[in-house]
Amino acid sequence: xxxxxFVVFTKPVAGQDAEYNRWYDTRHVPDxxxxxxxxxxxxxxxDVEGGRQYLALYGMKADDPExxxxxxxxxxxxxxxxxxxxxxxxxxxxxxxxxxxPLEAASE
Numbered sequence: 736x737x738x739x740x741f742v743v744f745t746k747p748v749a750g751q752d753a754e755y756n757r758w759y760d761t762r763h764v765p766d767x768x769x770x771x772x773x774x775x776x777x778x779x780x781x782d783v784e785g786g787r788q789y790l791a792l793y794g795m796k797a798d799d800p801e802x803x804x805x806x807x808x809x810x811x812x813x814x815x816x817x818x819x820x821x822x823x824x825x826x827x828x829x830x831x832x833x834x835x836x837p838l839e840a841a842s843e
Contacts, residue, residue, distance in 0.1 A: 738834035739795040741773075741804070743827065746788050751821035758819035759789070766816040767793060772803035788826075800831055 747755030764776045775794035780787055797803045810816040818824075 736796045736798055737800070738838075739797065739800050740832045740834065741793040741795055741829065742832060743791045743793070743829045744788060745791070745828075746786060746823045746826035747821050748823050749786070752787060755789075755819060755821035758821060759791075762817065763819070764791075766810070767807065769815075770803065770807050770810065772797040772800070772806075795831075800833075804831065 759778065764778070767773055768776055772795050773793055774796050777792045779790040779792070781790070782788075795803055807816075812818050
């Protein structure tokens with residue numbers, strides 16, 4: 736199996752930050768991690784022009800990453816993965832990256 740990083744940028748609907756973050760942390764991340772092939776998730780936030788932007792990095796291990804993403808897409812918007820009205824759907828941008836080398840870490 737190969738390692739991948741699924742990189743997703745999103746924004747909340749204006750004025751819906753609290754609801755967006757509640758949904759993302761308590762519902763969406765667990766729903767994504769329930770998809771076979773997803774092994775980790777980490778969220779980040781930054782203030783950018785136009786408001787707060789969020790980045791989610793999802794670790795994946797898969798022989799067929801496109802099948803994993805197809806499963807994710809099939810679940811989105813269903814009872815298995817409800818989407819929040821606090822999510823600005825126009826802001827979603829996602830890219831799948833394949834790991835090129837083994838993970839290296841700095842020595843402590």
